[in-house]
Amino acid sequence: MKKIFKRIFLVLAIILIVLVSFVLSSWNKKFDVSMPDIKASTDSAIIARGKYLVYGPSHCATCHIPMEKYNDVEKGEQIPLSGGWELDIPPGIFRAPNITPDNETGIGKYTDGQLAxxxxxxxxxxxxxxFPFMPYQEMTDEDLTAIISFLRSQKPVKNKVKRSELKFLGKALSAFGLLEPEKPKNITQKTIYRDTTKDYGKYLANVIANCYGCHTERNVKTGEFIGKPFAGGFVMKEKSKGLTFITPNLTPDNETGVIAQWNKKAFINRFRQGPIYEFSPMPWGAFSRMDENDLKALYEYFASLPAVKNKIEKTIYKNDEELPD
Ligand code: HEC
Ligand code: HEC
Incomplete structure (x- = not known):
């Protein structure tokens, strides 16, 4: 008997060693992906559009800043994008880099193509x-150009941010091909007409502002989308704050959709108001600076979605409260 256990143990130990050495020898992959043909411009209208996106709907400024500046950004200050935001999760420790044009610690030496x-x-x-924190894959060439033009126009700030580090789980995901570059799912457009229709709202909600990524239920471990689009239910743990948030249903279902009963004016006013809950992961500050046009388009888009019945009892829980199934 004993001998058999010894053998089984030995076989398992060998499998484990092989797996671990496979992961450790093959996680650090390089990808040969060509660079989009995007060139920064010095046109002031283009730079202004980029600045609007960065500090407003695309909310780059909620991550690419020092952690302790988060509240200032939420209040509306335009803090330089010198990086530092950090997130420690099972796959790794991720740090948003300095994206001001400093040559040593920022993006000064990267080409427009690398940024795009x-x-x-x-x-x-x-x-x-x-790591997929930035789901902007289908941004139009025009908006990508605007953002990169704005990044180039900033004053360089020297601030060395440590690189992100993958933990064993992240390395295993990479070794087994589960952490790969993203691709636009549809053909990317050169430009889009910025009116107040639901079509422009769709672009804002899915590509520019990432309402989709937070307001659709996802598997917490893998990030995979498992719920109906915009029906809410994504669980976001803010461990260090002792809070858990669950996103509400944004579809126009009369019983369970949070905005179903709001008219356009109420929707716009809610965005102008900013956060109600302290530490809400939703970038309310950045979104409160969206212009009237964009808020109207978003309203039209959400009103046009199919209604999905999905009751979210409550959106904020203290960590000692039991979460719903
Ligand atoms: C949710 C937080 C978050 C938001 C929002 C965000 N970023 Fe990032 N960004 C990160 C993190 C974290 C990394 C590093 C990821 C890694 O190391 O795998 C990163 C990396 C980058 C890089 C890569 C630089 C390099 O080393 O090649 C660029 C460029 C960048 N971000 C620009 C932007 C811009 C522009 C926006 C807005 C349009 C934006 N980011 C929005 C978190 C964010
Ligand atoms: C980073 C995640 C995240 C993103 C991005 C995000 N939300 Fe949210 N949203 C939340 C969370 C969490 C809550 C619940 C806590 C709260 O109300 O602040 C919420 C709440 C809401 C509410 C309910 C507010 C209320 O007072 O009842 C509305 C409406 C909403 N989001 C709309 C949007 C729209 C529209 C977008 C895109 C423009 C968006 N959200 C993007 C996470 C997000």
Whole structure:
């Protein structure tokens, strides 16, 4: 008997060693993804559009700043994008880099193509893959150009941010091909007409402002989308704050949709108001700076969605409260 156990143990130990050495020898992958043909401009209208997106609907400024500045950004200050925001999760410790044009610690030496590739394909300047925090893959060429033009126009700030580090889980995801560059799912457009229709609202909600990524239920471990679009139910733990948030249903279902009973004016006013709950992960501050046009378009888009019945009892829980199933 004993001998058999010994053998089984030995076989398992060998399998484990093989797996671990496979992961450790093959996680650090480089990807050969070509760079989009995007060139920064010095036209002031284009730079202004980029600035609007960065500090408003695309909310780059809620991550690419020092952690302790978060509240200032939420209040409306335009803090330089010198990086530092950090998130410690099971796959790794991720840090948003300095994206001011400093040559040593920022993006000064990266080409426009490298920056465009980071946003459209999630490939880092050194050809490794970025962890998927930035779902802007289908941004139009025009908006991508505007953002990069604005990044180039900033004053350089020297601030060295440590690189992100993958933990064993993240390395295993990478080794087994589960962490790869992203791709636009549809053909990317050169430009889009910015009116107040639901079509422009769709672009804002899905591509620019990422309402989709937070307001659709996802598997908390893998990030995979498992719920109906915009029907809410994504669980976001803010451990250090002792809080858990569950996103509400944004579809126009009369019983369970939070905005179903709001008219356009109420919707716009809610966005102008900013956060109600302290530590809400929703970038309310950035969104409160969206212009009237964009808020109207978003309203039209949400009103046009199919209604999905999905009751979200409550959106904020203290960590000692029991979460719903
Ligand atoms: C939710 C937080 C978050 C938001 C919002 C965000 N970023 Fe990032 N960004 C990160 C993190 C974290 C990394 C590093 C990821 C990694 O190391 O895998 C990163 C990496 C980058 C890089 C890669 C630089 C390189 O090394 O090649 C660029 C460029 C960038 N972000 C620009 C932007 C821009 C522009 C926006 C807005 C349009 C934006 N980010 C919005 C968190 C964010
Ligand atoms: C980073 C995650 C995140 C993103 C991005 C996000 N939300 Fe939210 N949203 C939340 C969370 C969490 C809550 C619940 C806590 C709260 O009300 O602040 C919420 C609440 C709401 C509410 C209910 C507010 C109330 O007072 O009842 C509305 C409406 C809403 N979001 C709309 C949107 C729209 C529209 C977008 C895109 C423009 C968006 N959200 C993007 C996480 C997000």
């Amino acid at each position: 590739r980071a946003l459209r394909f999630s490939v880092k300047h050194d050809n490794t893959t970025l």
